[in-house]
Structure formats: structure tokens, C-alpha cells
Amino acid sequence: MSEFILKDMVEKRGIKDKFDIASAATSTEEIWNGKGNSIYPPAQTELKKHGIGKTAYTNFSSKRARQVTKQDYNYYDYLLCADSSNIRNTIRITGPDTDNKIKLLLDYTDRKGSSIADPWYSGNFVDTYRDVVEGCEGFLAYLESQHII
Numbered sequence: 001m002s003e004f005i006l007k008d009m010v011e012k013r014g015i016k017d018k019f020d021i022a023s024a025a026t027s028t029e030e031i032w033n034g035k036g037n038s039i040y041p042p043a044q045t046e047l048k049k050h051g052i053g054k055t056a057y058t059n060f061s062s063k064r065a066r067q068v069t070k071q072d073y074n075y076y077d078y079l080l081c082a083d084s085s086n087i088r089n090t091i092r093i094t095g096p097d098t099d100n101k102i103k104l105l106l107d108y109t110d111r112k113g114s115s116i117a118d119p120w121y122s123g124n125f126v127d128t129y130r131d132v133v134e135g136c137e138g139f140l141a142y143l144e145s146q147h148i149i
Contacts (some may be wrong), residue, residue, distance in 0.1 A: 001024060001039075001043050001046065001047060001127060001128060001132055002023060002080070002082070002105065002116075002132045002135075002136065003021055003023035003063070003100065003124075003128070004047055004052050004053065004060050004063075005052065005062075005132050005133055005135045005136050006019075006021050006057050006139075007019075007021050007052075007057055007058045008050075008051075008052045008058050009136055009137070009140060010103070010140070011055060011057050011058060012033060012142075013057055016057055017148055018149055019117055020075075023063075024065075024066050024067060024068040024069075025065050025066065025067050025068065026068055026081075026086050026089030026090055026092075026093065027067070027068070027089065028067055030065035031065050031066070031067060035064065036064035036065030036066050037065050038063060038064060038065075039060050040059075042123070042125050043092075043119070043125055043128075044060065044110060044124070046125040046126065046128070046129050047060065047129075052127065057139065058068050065149075067093070068089075068090055068092060068093050068094065069093065069094075070095065072094065073094035073095065073097075073099075073101065074127030076101065077096070077101065078103065078139075079101050079102045079103070080103055080104070080105045080107065080135070080139065081102065081104055082104075082105060082115060082116040082118070083101065083104070083115035083116065083118070084091070084104070084115065087102055087103075087104065091103050100106065104134070105131075105132065105135035105138075106131065106134070106138075107137045108139040108141070108142045109133055109134050109135055109137075109138040111134075116128060116131040116135065117130075117131050
């Protein structure tokens with residue numbers, strides 16, 4: 001959900017050309033025989049409820065799960081994680097965070113150190129959507145405050 005929420009935000013702000021946004025898992029649970037699963041249907045429903053997925057840039061119909069790679073660390077400026085286990089697993093894959101790129105998404109809010117509500121356990125995609133929006137807004141505000149965008 002985070003990838004497409006952030007894509008929607010930067011597209012609406014007219015700054016999508018300043019970003020290369022992608023999501024990746026820290027496990028292979030959603031990848032079978034080398035092919036990733038599509039976005040979980042209730043997550044798709046929540047995104048659609050907010051009008052996300054209607055543009056070419058935010059269309060998630062062909063999105064498939066993939067795992068984080070060591071190369072992702074060198075390619076991306078930020079690796080934003082939903083919870084502390086994602087941080088640990090990302091570091092396990094990419095190696096030490098020597099450039100301080102790996103952060104919790106909610107670290108860009110007043111809820112530093114907090115995890116995104118996990119709908120896998122709760123089934124509550126509304127709370128997850130709310131947390132991700134808050135984190136993405138905070139992240140964009142941070143980039144603006146640092147004159148990055």
C-alpha cells in the first residue's frame with residue numbers, strides 16, 4: 001500500500017519525476033517459484049476506496065511482490081520500513097546501514113519508533129492506510145524541510 005499511496009501523493013503534487021518509488025518485501029512469503037503475489041485484495045480495495053490506482057503511475061494491477069536486494073541499498077536514497085522486524089531483515093539482506101538510509105516510515109511523524117498497523121494480523125486496512133498516509137506526509141514534509149524537493 002505504501003508504494004502506491006506515496007506515488008499518489010507525489011503525482012498530485014506534480015513532483016513524481018523527482019522520485020523512483022518501489023516497494024519490496026523482507027521475506028519470500030509472498031513469492032512462489034520466483035513469482036511474486038499481487039497486492040492482497042483487501043489492500044487493493046482500500047487503495048481504490050481512496051481513488052488510488054486510476055492513473056498509469058498509480059496503477060497497481062501488475063504489481064508483484066519482490067524481495068529487497070543488496071543492490072537496493074546502493075540504488076535508493078531511503079529504505080522506509082513498516083516495523084522494526086522489517087529494519088532487521090532489511091539490514092540482514094543489504095548489510096550494515098552505513099549511510100543511515102533505513103528508517104521506520106513513522107519516524108517522519110510525531111510517532112517516532114512506532115510501527116505501521118499490520119493488517120495481516122488485524123484485518124484492519126483502514127488503520128494501515130491511515131498510518132501510511134501519516135508517514136508519507138511526514139516523509140514528504142521532511143524532504144521539503146531539507147530542500148530535497
